[in-house]
């Protein structure tokens with residue numbers, strides 16, 4: 087959300103290399119400037135066709151080519167192995183809350199879906215699966231400890247493995263600002279499902295540990311409208327054919343994500359982002375950049391003598407969303423307004439937590455993180 091600039095604007099103004107403000111929004115969020123420039127061109131005239139990408143038919147040769155190119159680019163950027171299919175669906179990551187169990191539970195009467203509840207979003211996944219009639223169990227719940235940390239394997243209490251349909255985790259916890267940096271141990275043979283909405287392709291994934299990875303594309307790999315699903319081949323055909331056709335992974339896989347009009351502009355932005363990720367050196371190089379770039383912000387928190395209180399336990403700190411509070415809501419409001427006026431925009435915390443949240447996804451530049459750290463120190467000096 088954008089905080090309105092005030093008369094009390096901070097003296098220093100920060101801008102990106104292209105002269106824009108630093109956009110810390112949690113999603114939809116920042117895109118690389120070179121990607122935005124390409125989009126500007128393609129909205130007017132896509133690849134010499136004489137009209138723009140927004141106006142192209144999803145059944146025309148231009149889109150056939152673009153779709154094939156997108157699957158290739160995503161596979162390359164994300165290092166997706168050959169035994170996984172890439173699907174684009176709609177309905178956001180939230181719709182996967184029921185689409186996943188509809189596809190992976192083969193017997194509703196006996197099977198259980200286990201969840202590692204580390205954030206508001208995993209809590210929503212449990213509620214939505216329950217509401218759709220599935221039996222759920224939280225193998226871990228961080229709710230009582232206000233979602234401040236990522237559990238150890240010893241803290242995970244799974245259901246009887248013979249009844250387990252899948253285990254679901256959320257790899258980055260967008261609202262509270264914690265992140266998994268290891269793959270949780272799950273009972274042998276049980277598919278691990280990962281909601282990677284806010285860290286997909288921000289670091290390497292060991293696919294051998296996962297059955298299905300999904301996420302909205304609007305944070306790290308494009309814009310809103312498409313949900314990416316990366317699914318192991320043996321899980322595609324698992325669901326009963328009585329499941330509505332548009333909700334079956336089988337349909338999406340068979341029809342190459344085009345059983346109806348797909349979110350073609352969103353898919354196009356994913357194509358550009360995937361190529362951009364490869365150009366950056368791929369996910370391993372991005373992981374290093376993402377880790378390094380947030381260090382100055384965490385340092386500003388740690389060196390503030392408690393003026394800024396980080397939400398996450400230091401061992402669980404996210405590279406994607408940095409969440410912290412100040413001494414009062416009035417002070418937080420002042421911080422957000424002055425930061426926006428200084429060119430550091432979109433940091434209002436989620437309604438569930440309040441406070442400040444700086445989102446620093448793949449496209450977010452290191453200069454913006456350094457600028458925020460500088461602003462934080464100056465704000466403390468003036469208001470501490």
Ligand SMILES: Cc1ncc(COP(=O)(O)O)c(C=O)c1O
Nearest residue numbers: 178179180207260281283284302
């Ligand atoms: C981890 C996570 N899961 C799910 C969602 C919901 O995504 P969507 O709006 O695409 O349904 C979000 C949105 O921020 C998220 O961060």
